[in-house]
Amino acid sequence: NFCVIFITFEGFLSRAGEANFPLAKMAAQEVQPSETIAKLKSESEALKTKLEEERAKLHDVELHQVAEKVDPLGQFVMKTRRTLKGHGNKVLCMDWCKDKRRIVSSSQDGKVIVWDAFTTNKEHAVTMPCTWVMACAYAPSGCAVACGGLDNKCSVYPLSLDKNENLAAKKKSVAMHTNYLSACSFTNSDMQILTSSGDGTCALWDVESGQLLQSFHGHAADVLCLDLAPSETGNTFVSGGCDKKANVWDMRSGQCIQSFETHESDINSVRYYPSGDAFASGSDDATCRLYDLRADREVAIYSKESIIFGASSVDFSLSGRLLFGGYNDYTINVWDVLKGTRVSILFGHENRVSTLRVSPDGTAFCSGSWDHTLRVRE
Amino acid sequence: MSFYKITMERVIVSMQDPDMGMKMRNQRLLITVIPHAMTGRDIVDWLIQKYTITEEEALHIGNFLVKYGYIYPLKEPRNLCLKQDETPYRFQTPYYWTSTRWPASELDYAIYLAKKNIRKQGELIEYEKECYNALHKRINHTWDFVVMQAREQLRASKQRRKADRIVLECQEQAYWLINRPPPGVMDILEQGPDRRNVANTRVQLVSGQMLAIFVKYCEQYQDHDPIMQGCLPSNPWITDDIMYWNMNSETVTMPTKLRVERWSFSFMELLNDPLGRKELLTYLEKEFSAENLCFWQACEEVRHGEASKIAAKVDEVYKQFLAPGASRWVNIDSKTMEKTLEGIKHPHRFVLDDAQMHIYFLMKKDSYPRYLKSELYKNLLAKAIVPQETKKSVFPFMRRQRHSSPSPALVTQTAEDNGKAKPSAAKANAGTASQI
Numbered sequence: 001n002f003c004v005i006f007i008t009f010e011g012f013l014s015r016a017g018e019a020n021f022p023l024a025k026m027a028a029q030e031v032q033p034s035e036t037i038a039k040l041k042s043e044s045e046a047l048k049t050k051l052e053e054e055r056a057k058l059h060d061v062e063l064h065q066v067a068e069k070v071d072p073l074g075q076f077v078m079k080t081r082r083t084l085k086g087h088g089n090k091v092l093c094m095d096w097c098k099d100k101r102r103i104v105s106s107s108q109d110g111k112v113i114v115w116d117a118f119t120t121n122k123e124h125a126v127t128m129p130c131t132w133v134m135a136c137a138y139a140p141s142g143c144a145v146a147c148g149g150l151d152n153k154c155s156v157y158p159l160s161l162d163k164n165e166n167l168a169a170k171k172k173s174v175a176m177h178t179n180y181l182s183a184c185s186f187t188n189s190d191m192q193i194l195t196s197s198g199d200g201t202c203a204l205w206d207v208e209s210g211q212l213l214q215s216f217h218g219h220a221a222d223v224l225c226l227d228l229a230p231s232e233t234g235n236t237f238v239s240g241g242c243d244k245k246a247n248v249w250d251m252r253s254g255q256c257i258q259s260f261e262t263h264e265s266d267i268n269s270v271r272y273y274p275s276g277d278a279f280a281s282g283s284d285d286a287t288c289r290l291y292d293l294r295a296d297r298e299v300a301i302y303s304k305e306s307i308i309f310g311a312s313s314v315d316f317s318l319s320g321r322l323l324f325g326g327y328n329d330y331t332i333n334v335w336d337v338l339k340g341t342r343v344s345i346l347f348g349h350e351n352r353v354s355t356l357r358v359s360p361d362g363t364a365f366c367s368g369s370w371d372h373t374l375r376v377r378e
Numbered sequence: 379m380s381f382y383k384i385t386m387e388r389v390i391v392s393m394q395d396p397d398m399g400m401k402m403r404n405q406r407l408l409i410t411v412i413p414h415a416m417t418g419r420d421i422v423d424w425l426i427q428k429y430t431i432t433e434e435e436a437l438h439i440g441n442f443l444v445k446y447g448y449i450y451p452l453k454e455p456r457n458l459c460l461k462q463d464e465t466p467y468r469f470q471t472p473y474y475w476t477s478t479r480w481p482a483s484e485l486d487y488a489i490y491l492a493k494k495n496i497r498k499q500g501e502l503i504e505y506e507k508e509c510y511n512a513l514h515k516r517i518n519h520t521w522d523f524v525v526m527q528a529r530e531q532l533r534a535s536k537q538r539r540k541a542d543r544i545v546l547e548c549q550e551q552a553y554w555l556i557n558r559p560p561p562g563v564m565d566i567l568e569q570g571p572d573r574r575n576v577a578n579t580r581v582q583l584v585s586g587q588m589l590a591i592f593v594k595y596c597e598q599y600q601d602h603d604p605i606m607q608g609c610l611p612s613n614p615w616i617t618d619d620i621m622y623w624n625m626n627s628e629t630v631t632m633p634t635k636l637r638v639e640r641w642s643f644s645f646m647e648l649l650n651d652p653l654g655r656k657e658l659l660t661y662l663e664k665e666f667s668a669e670n671l672c673f674w675q676a677c678e679e680v681r682h683g684e685a686s687k688i689a690a691k692v693d694e695v696y697k698q699f700l701a702p703g704a705s706r707w708v709n710i711d712s713k714t715m716e717k718t719l720e721g722i723k724h725p726h727r728f729v730l731d732d733a734q735m736h737i738y739f740l741m742k743k744d745s746y747p748r749y750l751k752s753e754l755y756k757n758l759l760a761k762a763i764v765p766q767e768t769k770k771s772v773f774p775f776m777r778r779q780r781h782s783s784p785s786p787a788l789v790t791q792t793a794e795d796n797g798k799a800k801p802s803a804a805k806a807n808a809g810t811a812s813q814i
Contacts, residue, residue: 066589070597078605081615099786100623101614118614119780132571142786150571159787180571189682198573206685213685213727222573232646232738242573252728265381266573275595284381294588305392306429306439308385319599320592321606328382329442338593345435351564361626363604364615378605378615 063290063300067338073321076334076344081364082376084115086122091368092149093183093355097138100361104145105368106133112147114159117366117376126157126167135183139190146174146193148181154195156207175205182224187234187251194237194251196223202239204251216249218256225269231276238279240267246281246291260291262298269313273337274320280337282311288325288335302335304342313355318362326353326367332377348375380569382446383477389439390448393424394469400424405466407452410541415452415468418461437462445566447476450552452544458555468545474553476567482557485520488513490554492528505560598643602636610634612768618778619768628652635762642750645742657758661749669706670737670745673699677734681727692725700733710736 089109096103101118110131114124130151137146139156148154154175157167175181179198186193187204192213196202202216202223221242229236229248236257240246246267248258265284272279273290278299282288287303288311302323309328316323322343323335330351334344351370358365364378393400405415418440425436440460443449444467451457452466460467472478491510494501502510514521535543559565601607611621625634633653641648641657648654655671662668676699680691699708700718710718714732721729749755 061589063589063592067593070593073606097786099783101783102785116782116785118620119782121782123785134571159785161785161788187682188678191682191684198571208684208686211685224573230646232742252731273592273595274599275591277591277595286381286385292589299589304429305389306425306431306435308389308439308442309382317603317605319596319603319606321596321600321603329438331438338596347434347438358605361604361623362602363609363613363622365605376615378613 063338064340070338072339072341073336073343078334078344078346078377080348080375080377082117082120084117084120084374084376085372086113086115087111087372087374089372090351090370091354091372091374092132092134093136093147094357094366094368094374095136095138095145096357096359096366097142098140098360099142100359100363102138102142103366103374104136104138104147105355105374106136106147106149107372108132112136112145112157114145115374117374124159124167126171128155132180135181135195137184137186137193139186140188141190144190146184146186148175148184148195150180152177152179152181152197152199154181154184154193154205156193172207172210174207174210175203176210177201177203179222182222183226185226185228187228194226194228196226196239198222200241202226202237202249214251214254216247216254216256218247218249218259219243219245222266224266227270227272227279229272229276230274238270238272240270240281240283242266244283246270246279248293258293258296260298262289263287265310268310271315274316274318280314280316280323282314282325284310284328286310286327288314288323290323290337300337300340302333302340302342304333307333312353313357313367315356315358315365317358317365324356324358324365326356326369328352330369330371332356332367346377349373380477383475386443386446386448387475387477390443390469392428393421398428405452407466407544410544412452412466412468412541412545415466418463418465418467421449421460421467422462433462445556447474447552447556450548452548455548455551456555456560458552468548470552471549474549476556479553480557480567482554484513484517485524487554487558488517488521488524489527489531490550492524493532496525496528497532503560509558602640610765610767617768618780620781620783621765621768625763625765633758633762635759635764638755638759638762641755645746648746648749657754658745658749661752661754662745664754665745665748667745669699669708670741672706673708674734674737674741677730677737680730681734685727688727689725692722692729695730696722708733708737709740 087105087107088111089107091105091107094103094105101116102114103117104112104114106112108131110128110133112126112128112133113122115122128147128151130149133147133149135148135154139145144156144158146154146156153173156172156174158170160167160170174193175195177195177197177199181195181197183196184193191207193205193207194202195205200219200221200223203212204214205211206213219239219241223239223241226237226239235251236248237251238246238248244261244263244265244267246260247256249255250257263281263283263285267281267283269282270279277294278290278292280288280290286307286309287301289298289302290300291297292299307327311325311327313326314323321337323337325333325335327333330349330353332346332353333342334346336343349367349369349371353367353369355368356365364376366374366376368374400416400420402414402416404411404413421440422433422436425431425439426433437460444451444458444460448470449467450470452468491502491506495510535546556566604613609622612619614620614622626637637651641651641654648658659668659671662671676695680688680695683691698704698706710733714736718730718733
């Protein structure tokens with residue numbers, strides 16, 4: 001027993017040494033070379049006491065208990081407002097443009113389409129030289145899209161308005177992996193792309209030169225998804241993989257700074273809570289979960305015994321109160337993030353929901369499905 | 379990726395629980411009585427009751443149980459769907475579960491088809507005949523074995539009671555309908571491209587703390603969440619009226635009250651809104667500390683810009699903000715300044731990070747709270763618009779025309795073209811949408 005306690009405390013202390021643990025950070029900032037030994041000693045004592053207090057708090061409440069006094073949500077009526085038809089095969093991925101109405105979508109047959117979802121008009125179409133285009137992303141400027149899949153690459157296509165111009169001619173090959181591309185995302189500008197791959201790695205690329213800026217190793221199997229943190233310092237992102245792990249990475253150093261392993265199967269989707277303090281995940285184990293980054297652990301599970309199939313894609317509403325999950329049983333389940341209960345189930349798609357994103361201003365969300373269509377719902 | 383087999387089997391096992399499971403009975407099939415059967419209605423009712431779900435959801439789930447072969451219909455065996463009536467169903471034997479016998483073997487399929495062929499001439503339907511012929515070619519060398527097995531199994535089954543024989547035939551048929559679906563029927567076993575998976579390891583979870591921040595965040599943003607609270611004047615996706623987007627665009631002269639309010643939630647909110655940033659700049663100019671925001675923005679451009687331009691940009695930043703006597707000199711502590719100046723000698727993407735962070739936190743802790751208390755902010759908040767709710771149309775069934783908007787790609791291209799004084803090749807009109 002003594003040994004166990006010792007190890008646990010040791011482990012806890014060494015975790016406290018990590019830069020992301022708030023108290024350690026505080027300690028690192030406070031110490032100045034000019035301080036006296038005595039003052040440092042008393043500070044260290046205070047820190048030890050605080051650590052003990054925090055450790056005692058660690059076995060505290062779960063999110064739904066904290067949220068007991070919060071008003072429950074009423075009935076939600078969400079209807080399909082737009083149906084986008086035009087893909088000839090399964091829709092695998094989609095992303096919103098910052099203008100809040102355009103979207104890009106990619107499909108199994110190699111087609112990537114840019115739509116004005118509001119009018120449902122198709123504005124651009126590209127045919128990729130490969131099938132299963134599993135990833136696509138809209139550039140922040142709205143002037144380009146990135147996509148890739150079984151070609152193991154991520155390519156960027158500038159969007160030209162000249163109808164005669166062949167978009168494929170201007171294509172820029174940016175990322176090169178050794179297995180399929182599962183997800184891609186531009187960072188804060190059009191100049192850098194973050195990718196994840198079936199080769200078990202993530203990577204950051206310079207779009208202009210195609211140069212690899214940083215690679216991220218640590219997953220033990222295919223990486224399936226990623227999301228960039230909306231933090232003030234904008235330096236981290238989270239990835240999820242077939243090893244059931246969700247890893248948080250430092251973009252500068254390439255280090256994995258936090259790791260979460262509570263899912264029982266592949267993690268298909270990860271998405272940050274709007275404040276950046278947590279992220280949600282959707283998995284083949286038919287659950288979605290919420291992980292608190294400061295507490296460094298899972299704080300909520302969104303599941304129901306009657307939900308049998310995996311969640312393929314998750315996203316939050318603007319306030320973070322609702323979590324939308326697209327599932328492999330063709331439905332979308334809407335969860336009350338705080339209370340952990342299901343608020344609504346949405347039918348409509350006739351095959352798996354493979355991708356789901358809330359629009360940039362939170363006015364609607366779009367889901368893409370293996371039934372070849374995309375639906376915008378409010 | 380086949381985790382659904384685990385979750386689905388949990389449901390099936392619950393359904394067969396001796397106490398809380400389904401009540402099964404004998405079902406009459408023409409003149410034969412089949413034991414341990416249930417009706418479609420029973421299945422739906424049990425699911426509704428057990429999982430507290432609606433009829434729609436129960437039917438949806440029930441259909442999957444049939445489509446994936448865990449329950450099969452006794453009548454119309456080729457139609458693998460759940461009917462919410464007196465149609466009889468039975469649980470599939472675990473021997474034939476997709477988790478137990480997967481992938482299905484060609485040899486077994488050949489034997490199955492051979493049995494059908496021998497039992498009754500013309501019982502094989504078109505696609506089965508094609509499969510049979512294809513198999514005959516492909517595994518011709520073992521065909522004697524196939525026919526011998528088929529005959530043996532048929533002989534053994536003839537010795538069973540009729541009810542058992544019917545059940546066994548249905549079970550087998552259901553299994554093959556799923557593992558060798560007829561053309562046109564969705565292959566439910568399709569999983570997408572192969573993934574490498576790792577062995578199962580479980581980790582115990584422990585609950586967390588500091589969770590009140592999530593409650594607080596959700597409460598604070600609730601009125602700003604269009605899906606939850608609606609938005610004024612109206613949600614464009616519902617009413618087809620794009621007023622909401624026009625009133626909240628980057629270039630609007632007078633922002634909405636909600637938008638200005640949101641700037642007070644966090645410094646990041648203020649900075650993320652181009653209009654907010656503009657207001658902050660105006661305020662900082664009055665305080666003679668505008669160089670801080672400009673410096674921060676210039677650092678962002680280094681961090682997120684093209685790799686090839688980093689050296690040039692860093693040099694610009696140095697000249698404007700960091701060099702002694704620079705026109706827009708920023709006040710950083712000596713230690714950070716020293717470190718930064720040293721780092722600039724070998725410029726890289728992150729060389730300005732420390733300095734940028736210092737200035738960011740300076741603005742956040744000092745200028746930002748004072749801005750929120752300033753007359754500039756308070757006046758704007760007072761004048762900010764609260765939009766009127768869009769009046770419901772007199773003819774509610776007449777849809778508004780959905781107007782196109784200029785593509786963001788056009789906006790930038792035009793700016794480029796204007797800069798180069800070259801006629802634009804793109805003639806995209808704001809009023810029309812290009813059709814493909």
